[in-house]
Amino acid sequence: MKSATEYLWFNTAKKRDYINITPDVQRVVAKSGIKEGLVLVSAMHITAGVYVNDAEDGLILDIDEWLERLAPFKSSYQHHRTGESNGDAHLKSLLIHHEVLVPVTGGKLDFGPWQQIYYAEFDGQRKKRVIVKVLGG
Amino acid sequence: MKSATEYLWFNTAKKRDYINITPDVQRVVAKSGIKEGLVLVSAMHITAGVYVNDAEDGLILDIDEWLERLAPFKSSYQHHRTGESNGDAHLKSLLIHHEVLVPVTGGKLDFGPWQQIYYAEFDGQRKKRVIVKVLGG
Amino acid sequence: MKSATEYLWFNTAKKRDYINITPDVQRVVAKSGIKEGLVLVSAMHITAGVYVNDAEDGLILDIDEWLERLAPFKSSYQHHRTGESNGDAHLKSLLIHHEVLVPVTGGKLDFGPWQQIYYAEFDGQRKKRVIVKVLGG
Numbered sequence: 001m002k003s004a005t006e007y008l009w010f011n012t013a014k015k016r017d018y019i020n021i022t023p024d025v026q027r028v029v030a031k032s033g034i035k036e037g038l039v040l041v042s043a044m045h046i047t048a049g050v051y052v053n054d055a056e057d058g059l060i061l062d063i064d065e066w067l068e069r070l071a072p073f074k075s076s077y078q079h080h081r082t083g084e085s086n087g088d089a090h091l092k093s094l095l096i097h098h099e100v101l102v103p104v105t106g107g108k109l110d111f112g113p114w115q116q117i118y119y120a121e122f123d124g125q126r127k128k129r130v131i132v133k134v135l136g137g
Numbered sequence: 138m139k140s141a142t143e144y145l146w147f148n149t150a151k152k153r154d155y156i157n158i159t160p161d162v163q164r165v166v167a168k169s170g171i172k173e174g175l176v177l178v179s180a181m182h183i184t185a186g187v188y189v190n191d192a193e194d195g196l197i198l199d200i201d202e203w204l205e206r207l208a209p210f211k212s213s214y215q216h217h218r219t220g221e222s223n224g225d226a227h228l229k230s231l232l233i234h235h236e237v238l239v240p241v242t243g244g245k246l247d248f249g250p251w252q253q254i255y256y257a258e259f260d261g262q263r264k265k266r267v268i269v270k271v272l273g274g
Numbered sequence: 275m276k277s278a279t280e281y282l283w284f285n286t287a288k289k290r291d292y293i294n295i296t297p298d299v300q301r302v303v304a305k306s307g308i309k310e311g312l313v314l315v316s317a318m319h320i321t322a323g324v325y326v327n328d329a330e331d332g333l334i335l336d337i338d339e340w341l342e343r344l345a346p347f348k349s350s351y352q353h354h355r356t357g358e359s360n361g362d363a364h365l366k367s368l369l370i371h372h373e374v375l376v377p378v379t380g381g382k383l384d385f386g387p388w389q390q391i392y393y394a395e396f397d398g399q400r401k402k403r404v405i406v407k408v409l410g411g
Contacts, residue, residue: 001138001275001411003310005379036140038177038272040312040375044386046327052235053183058215059227066228070207070344078332090333091340094370096231098326101177101238101375103270105142110268112181131384133377135312135410136272137138138275173277175314175409189372190320195352196364203365207344233368238375240314240407242279247405249318273409274275 004032004134007044012124018060019119021050021130025102026109028132035107037136042099044131047089047123049096055116067092067122089122096120104136141169141271144181149261155197156256158187158267162239163246165269172244174273179236181268184226184260186233192253204229204259226259233257241273278306278408281318286398292334293393295324295404299376300383302406309381311410316373318405321363321397323370329390341366341396363396370394378410 006028008021021041029039041050053059068088077087100117103110119130143165145158158178166176178187190196205225214224237254240247256267280302282295295315303313315324327333342362351361374391377384393404 003410005310005377005384036142036272038175038270038312040377042375042377044384044389046386046388051231053227053231054216056216056219058218059224061215062224062228063231066208071340078335079328079330081332082330087333087336090327091336094325094327094337097234097371099375101179101236103142103177103179103268105270110142110181110270112183112266114183115181129386131377133312133379133384135310136140173279173409175312175407188368190364190368191353193353193356195355196361198352199361199365200368203345234371238314238316238373240279240316240405242407247279247318247407249320249403251320252318273277 001137002034006132008130008132010119010121010128011126012121015124016064017121017124020055020116021119022117025117025132029104029134032134034104034134034136037104037134039102039104039134040099041117042131044129047086047093048128049093049098049120050100051096051118051120052100052115054114067095071095086123092122138274139171143269145267147256147265149258152261153201154258154261157192157253158256159253162254162269166241166271169271171241171271171273174241174271176239176241176271177236178254179268181266184223184230185265186230186235186257187237188233188255188257189237189252191251204232208232223260229259276308276411280406282404284393284402286395289398290338291395291398294329294390295393296391299391299406303378303408306408308378308408308410311378311408313376313378313408314373315391316405318403321360321367322402323367323372323394324374325370325392325394326374326389328388341369345369360397366396
């Protein structure tokens with residue numbers, strides 16, 4: 001069994017942002033030499049997410065609006081008694097989920113034609129990390 | 138380390154449908170000969186999902202109605218500027234999630250008494266695929 | 275390849291509850307002797323979830339209120355024709371998701387500073403289980 005671990009760093013200019021990290025994950029898989037296995041892509045923060053969907057700008061706007069509708073920014077979260085103001089970012093992270101697991105076949109991400117991996121930032125403008133961990137043989 | 142990969146094909150008569158694929162996944166696991174490991178079941182499309190819950194017809198109606206309430210079909214998605222009309226199917230896929238990872242113990246799906254794996258189609262009436270990938274020993 | 279499997283048991287006093295199980299998962303990983311791998315933490319019931327987020331009491335209240343807003347308790351679910359009254363618990367499980375996969379690096383959970391694993395009970399006051407399965411080397 002082989003494994004490989006790398007960390008991707010982000011520091012977005014905007015509070016919320018959506019970044020296609022598919023090439024980064026493919027690069028980690030290629031470097032690992034693993035041909036058959038699984039690659040975990042997981043945010044290391046509780047106000048960010050990782051998801052798989054389409055690289056289409058209109059859809060990304062729809063996703064952002066939808067997340068804001070179901071997990072809105074507001075001042076009244078109990079979490080804000082700690083001095084924080086990012087309660088909505090925690091709920092958005094839970095809604096979109098903080099990780100995906102991607103199959104690796106023949107040394108490549110075994111994806112359908114439109115699948116892309118996105119890092120979703122909900123409380124940016126500071127340094128944050130994603131772990132990419134490949135396991136297989 | 139051993140691995141096995143198979144693809145399940147779907148072409149549903151309805152636009153939205155929910156199909157119990159537990160026996161198919163169990164069959165792939167049995168054929169792999171893997172006794173201890175993990176099996177990933179992941180939609181290869183961005184308008185479909187895979188989830189684990191109960192095989193109960195009433196609940197499936199509730200899930201469908203709930204997904205429509207939280208991620209409704211409507212014409213005004215930005216994604217539709219591309220000519221598509223399936224913005225809701227992308228959001229439903231994100232909400233239910235596109236994949237599950239199931240533990241394999243003693244050569245079988247290590248599930249509680251009511252857990253079943255479902256393929257959730259949100260934009261059907263065409264050929265679509267799910268990957269089943271087992272990793273273990 | 276090595277693997278290890280343990281089951282955590284719960285029987286909460288309340289119908290809904292949120293329990294930090296990070297130390298339990300870390301203990302299973304340490305006992306397994308696995309240094310590099312992945313650990314799956316997955317509810318074995320369809321009315322419970324497992325998620326990763328902050329160990330902050332205010333936030334847990336926010337999460338509970340948010341789940342109730344998006345997947346409310348009500349009598350009119352179709353699932354209730356079976357005699358059950360826990361339709362909301364199934365939907366809450368789907369929303370928060372029933373499992374997480376955590377990377378293991380150097381024999382430890384490879385987490386960011388605030389990440390903690392929670393068991394989320396949505397239909398408690400009876401015995402329920404979570405599987406913890408580590409795979410790696």
